[in-house]
């Protein structure tokens with residue numbers, strides 16, 4: 011791309027020095043090729059299909075907070091950052107319209123910027139999301155903030171779960187947590203766990219398929235199944251009762267019930283749907299595992315929330331609560 015065609019926004023900050031930033035932006039745009047769309051003006055202009063609604067989300071990935079340099083390749087860091095944001099579109103059953111990036115890159119990461127861009131490009135391409143704008147700046151830590159835009163005629167929120175619905179989860183849970191545990195011990199994770207940690211998929215097509223079948227509430231598993239379903243229970247004003255055997259059966263080989271409940275950054279979908287919706291056909295239709303793991307009940311006197319079946323009347327199992335980024 012000739013210099014005078016570079017998007018102004020990409021060159022609006024000068025922390026890298028005008029020339030070097032310019033070169034960095036040009037190199038990234040070259041890596042993305044025809045994946046970029048509408049860049050070159052002060053802002054992107056996108057058409058929302060008639061009858062659909064705009065669905066927007068943003069997600070930050072910060073070094074030593076969301077990832078560690080020693081654990082992932084630069085490409086995987088870029089891929090995960092974009093996938094995390096795209097997964098939030100999936101959770102709403104939205105079709106991606108575009109993706110915008112705000113990247114803060116310290117000097118020690120500058121040589122990795124093209125590899126990071128490749129990873130972002132892989133995730134965007136897999137989701138069918140063109141890159142429509144961005145902003146590059148210097149700074150102390152690598153931070154990749156990804157804003158995603160999508161559309162849906164009927165977005166699926168967290169608040170639609172109704173008593174009588176069944177609860178489902180896609181994929182096999184636990185891999186990212188087991189990978190993380192090994193990495194924290196300074197060990198090399200099992201390849202299958204590492205792959206789930208480093209190369210998760212945003213379940214875009216699966217989510218839309220599930221929405222068309224009648225999913226009533228949906229969320230992506232980013233904080234952990236129990237913590238994320240707690241959000242659904244709270245938003246819907248219901249109680250979610252999980253079947254421990256079914257959750258354990260939905261775990262990756264080697265993972266236990268507690269791992270499947272706690273493992274975050276899965277980017278699988280947790281959802282509710284009436285049994286009559288037959289969402290289990292997802293596996294035959296799109297080749298992604300899905301398991302019925304529980305049921306939705308009235309909140310009742312005990313209040314809403316998430317519990318494990320068989321824990322006894324009123325006996326709340328100590329389910330994992332998920333991450334709090336401000337806790338340390």
Ligand SMILES: [Mg+2]
Nearest residue numbers: 098101230232
């Ligand atoms: Mg989410």
